[in-house]
Amino acid sequence: MALSIGIVGLPNVGKSSLFTALTKKGGFAANYPFATIEPNTGVVPVPDKRLDALAAIDNPAKIIPATVEFVDIAGLVEGASQGEGLGNKFLANIRDTDAICEVVRFFSDPNVEHVSKRVDPLADVDTIKTELILADVATIEKALPRLEKESKRFGKDRTVAFETAKKVLAGLLEEHRALSLDLSDEEKASIKELCLLTMKPILYVANVDEDKIHDPLPDIDGQQPLPLCSKTEAELSELDPDDAAIFMEELGLEESGLARLVQAAYKLLGLQSYFTSGPDETRAWTIPVGAKAPQAAGVIHTDFERGFIKAETASFEDYVALGGDKGCRDAGKLRQEGKEYVVQDGDVMHFKFNV
Numbered sequence: 001m002a003l004s005i006g007i008v009g010l011p012n013v014g015k016s017s018l019f020t021a022l023t024k025k026g027g028f029a030a031n032y033p034f035a036t037i038e039p040n041t042g043v044v045p046v047p048d049k050r051l052d053a054l055a056a057i058d059n060p061a062k063i064i065p066a067t068v069e070f071v072d073i074a075g076l077v078e079g080a081s082q083g084e085g086l087g088n089k090f091l092a093n094i095r096d097t098d099a100i101c102e103v104v105r106f107f108s109d110p111n112v113e114h115v116s117k118r119v120d121p122l123a124d125v126d127t128i129k130t131e132l133i134l135a136d137v138a139t140i141e142k143a144l145p146r147l148e149k150e151s152k153r154f155g156k157d158r159t160v161a162f163e164t165a166k167k168v169l170a171g172l173l174e175e176h177r178a179l180s181l182d183l184s185d186e187e188k189a190s191i192k193e194l195c196l197l198t199m200k201p202i203l204y205v206a207n208v209d210e211d212k213i214h215d216p217l218p219d220i221d222g223q224q225p226l227p228l229c230s231k232t233e234a235e236l237s238e239l240d241p242d243d244a245a246i247f248m249e250e251l252g253l254e255e256s257g258l259a260r261l262v263q264a265a266y267k268l269l270g271l272q273s274y275f276t277s278g279p280d281e282t283r284a285w286t287i288p289v290g291a292k293a294p295q296a297a298g299v300i301h302t303d304f305e306r307g308f309i310k311a312e313t314a315s316f317e318d319y320v321a322l323g324g325d326k327g328c329r330d331a332g333k334l335r336q337e338g339k340e341y342v343v344q345d346g347d348v349m350h351f352k353f354n355v
Contacts, residue, residue, distance in 0.1 A: 003286065004041075004069045005203075005265050006097035010124050011115045013105035014207040014230040016040075019072035021233040022258050040072040046266050046273070047259040048284055050316055050346060054277045057324045066273050066284040068265055071097055091135050095195040099203065099268055101261070102128060104225060106208040106217070121206070125220050132197040133172050139194055140169045161190035172198065203268050205261060214252060226264055228257025272345035275316070276300070278325075293341040297351045307355035311337045316346035325350075 007015050023042025045065035055063050073093045094100065104121045105114065116123070147165055150158035164187040171181045177198035188199070204225035206217050210232050217225050236244050236256050248256060266286075273284040274296055287296050293313075298305030313335045314328040325348075328334040343349070 003067075003266075003269060003271070004071055004097045005099045005101050005269075006071045006073045006094045007101045007103060008073050008094060008128065009103040010105070010127065012112055013103045013124070014107070015103045016072055017230040017234055018103060018205070018207070018228075019070060021230060021237040022070055022261070024237055041069060042072075043067045043069050044258075044262055046262050046284065046286075047255070048273060050273075050275070051282055051284060053320050054275055054316075054348070055282045057320065058277045058279060058282055060277065060279060060282040062281045064281055064283040066266070066286045068262055070101070091131075091197065094132075094197055094200075097200065099201045099265065100197075101203045101205060101265060103205045103207055103230075104220065106206045106212070106227075107229070108209060122218065122220070125204070129177070129198075129221075130175075133175060133177070136178060136196045136198050137169065137172050139196060140165050140172070143194055144169070157190070160186060161193075164190050165194070168196070177202075201268050203261075203264055210251070213257075226257070226261060228261065233257050272343075274343050274345070274347040274349050276350065277319075277348055287343060289345075291343050292339065293337050293343060293349075293351075294339050296343045296349065297353065300351070303355045304351050304353050307353040308339060309352040309354055311341065312350045312352070313337045313341070313343075314348045315344070316348060319348045 007019055009015050019040060019042065022044050023040075045067055048065060051063055051065055071093065102125070104124055105119060106121050108119055144162070144165055147158065147162040151162040164183065167187070168178050168181060168183070168191065172178065178196045179199050179201065191199075202221075202223075204220045204223055206225040206227045207230050208215070208217075208227050210229045213227055213229055213232070215227075217227055219225075232251065233256060236247060237258070239247060244256070248254070270289050271286050272289050273286060276283050276285065285296065285299050287299055293311040294305045294308040297308050297311065314322075314325070314333055318328055318331075318333040319325075322328050322331050322333060325334065
């Protein structure tokens with residue numbers, strides 16, 4: 001699955017610094033608004049210690065983790081929905097992503113200018129929320145005449161889209177994100193074509209001063225933001241693993257903020273991993289939580305799903321405890337699962353298929 005998360009926020013909140021640390025790419029970061037114009041993209045592995053445990057058993061030629069693509073989108077400002085600061089161009093970049101990671105400035109560096117001349121995290125969040133809502137209002141108002149005509153011409157399916165669009169518009173005008181509205185799966189599907197910005201799940205990242213990393217933070221929209229310091233993460237990303245581990249221990253961190261961010265983003269999208277493992281490769285595959293065995297097989301190749309027969313499956317815990325595929329088979333822990341099996345996070349699987 002190709003997963004894309006847009007990193008957004010006001011100018012000078014540390015988005016590009018965070019992106020550079022995440023991807024180890026030279027994203028351009030500078031102390032003035034709109035240092036980033038075109039979006040930078042980078043694919044980041046999902047940290048998963050289970051891969052190492054499987055590889056220690058099977059000694060594969062290569063290890064392939066699950067990945068998430070991050071997109072560094074230029075800073076939004078008040079009035080972006082009306083084109084301020086090239087806002088329409090930047091908003092269009094967000095539409096192409098699956099979810100949003102909003103970086104909120106909590107750090108107090110006087111050498112980094114704040115676009116509003118003050119550090120006020122909750123006000124910054126409100127500015128971004130307002131601009132995304134206003135952009136969606138404009139999208140729906142433009143689409144409504146077309147949806148109304150289609151509802152009269154094509155009947156029920158388009159009527160659902162028309163009525164849902166009106167329902168969402170009413171919610172937006174009351175300053176509610178589309179995702180927070182009580183929409184059925186049918187209603188959500190009916191307006192998917194509109195690519196509404198406030199329909200995307202959002203993860204808040206608090207960019208804090210290094211000495212504030214363990215301080216409590218206020219909730220944002222009912223969500224506890226993920227604290228990290230982009231400067232610290234940039235330093236960690238340049239160290240070898242042993243030195244990074246010592247640095248994190250000095251800071252009282254069990255793992256880097258970037259690792260926590262990637263894992264949180266993965267969960268935000270309702271995703272999990274299953275594994276295939278053998279002498280050629282040990283690999284994590286990304287699937288939605290609740291996916292059944294044929295759907296999981298289809299992530300490897302469409303033929304696997306089309307010709308699915310069964311899945312030989314062991315839990316990660318059994319696979320490691322029993323020393324791999326043979327040990328699981330000998331102990332009766334290698335299960336034969338059919339088309340209705342709901343894949344569990346960490347399952348180690350081999351598929352039988354016939355096309």
